[in-house]
Amino acid sequence: MPMSLDSTLTPSTPATATATAAGAAAPAFNLIRPQPYTEWAPQLDAGTKAGLRRELEQGAVLFFPQLRFQFEPGEERFLDSRWSDGKSKNINLRANDQAVRGATGGEQDLKDLYVLIRRYAEYSEKLVLSLFPEYGPHMVRAGTSLRPSEIAGRPVSWRKDDTRLHVDAFPSNPMLGQRLLRVFHNIDPQAPRVWRVGEPFGDFAKRFVPKTKGMWPGQARVMEMLHITKRRRSEYDHRMLQLHDLAKADLEYQANVPQQEFQFPPGSTWIVFSDQVLHAAMRGRAMMEQTYYLSPKAISDHTHSPEAVLARMLGRPMVVG
Numbered sequence: 001m002p003m004s005l006d007s008t009l010t011p012s013t014p015a016t017a018t019a020t021a022a023g024a025a026a027p028a029f030n031l032i033r034p035q036p037y038t039e040w041a042p043q044l045d046a047g048t049k050a051g052l053r054r055e056l057e058q059g060a061v062l063f064f065p066q067l068r069f070q071f072e073p074g075e076e077r078f079l080d081s082r083w084s085d086g087k088s089k090n091i092n093l094r095a096n097d098q099a100v101r102g103a104t105g106g107e108q109d110l111k112d113l114y115v116l117i118r119r120y121a122e123y124s125e126k127l128v129l130s131l132f133p134e135y136g137p138h139m140v141r142a143g144t145s146l147r148p149s150e151i152a153g154r155p156v157s158w159r160k161d162d163t164r165l166h167v168d169a170f171p172s173n174p175m176l177g178q179r180l181l182r183v184f185h186n187i188d189p190q191a192p193r194v195w196r197v198g199e200p201f202g203d204f205a206k207r208f209v210p211k212t213k214g215m216w217p218g219q220a221r222v223m224e225m226l227h228i229t230k231r232r233r234s235e236y237d238h239r240m241l242q243l244h245d246l247a248k249a250d251l252e253y254q255a256n257v258p259q260q261e262f263q264f265p266p267g268s269t270w271i272v273f274s275d276q277v278l279h280a281a282m283r284g285r286a287m288m289e290q291t292y293y294l295s296p297k298a299i300s301d302h303t304h305s306p307e308a309v310l311a312r313m314l315g316r317p318m319v320v321g
């Protein structure tokens, strides 16, 4: 049984939190929910699955401290930033591609990288489908990535700085309300991956949604025509992007918002809705990550989903048509 089935996102003692950021208010919550499973396709009863789904949809981080993704012999060599082409921050594989992007190396190395990343995609999918079988028909596999570079100390603009708390939103890739479900794994054998996790989405939205603006008439069409966006941006995407930027730009908020720091140890796995959970990746050397796009139809409890929160606050649906 998971340790957290009956817990909710109401205030609790942060038993697994290690520290808070300097100056931040003491965390009044703990969003990390440890799970005991050691296999990528655990057999769970219906009640356990429903409990995990409820927690995930409420904005918890499902944490699997002993769910290890094993290297095959020779694959450890990829724990090195030299495989990155220097242009992309990740080595990544798109769902239907047969070769990785963002990597540099010999022909056999690139093939081996593909095999490694593809295997992670398959394991992640087994996990998600075992835990949340109802998501299956509504889920699309998106990118899989290996990020073999230290996070801390990277020179990036504030908007791209993922050491600042944020929810994920894409400038050029409108999600139209599709959810972003992500499976992370700390593949580094020694260093923990250190995250900060911030207040629940509803509290975050209360603070920043009043500062966001709608689109001007025709804006979405013009952005699509100019290929600024891949498809027509919805109000949902427009507001989510502003929330992403407002949070990252506000250093006072970054320092003082209720938050917890958490160290994901080597060989651990965690699952979150990254469009909902405020997160910041502070330190860590090597991670694997799988993204799924999930139709909002798959969500059983819409109370906490970003689109529902924004629609309630603004008094209309955020995705039309």
Ligand SMILES: [Fe+2]
Pocket: 162, 166, 167, 168, 274, 279
């Ligand atoms: Fe992120």
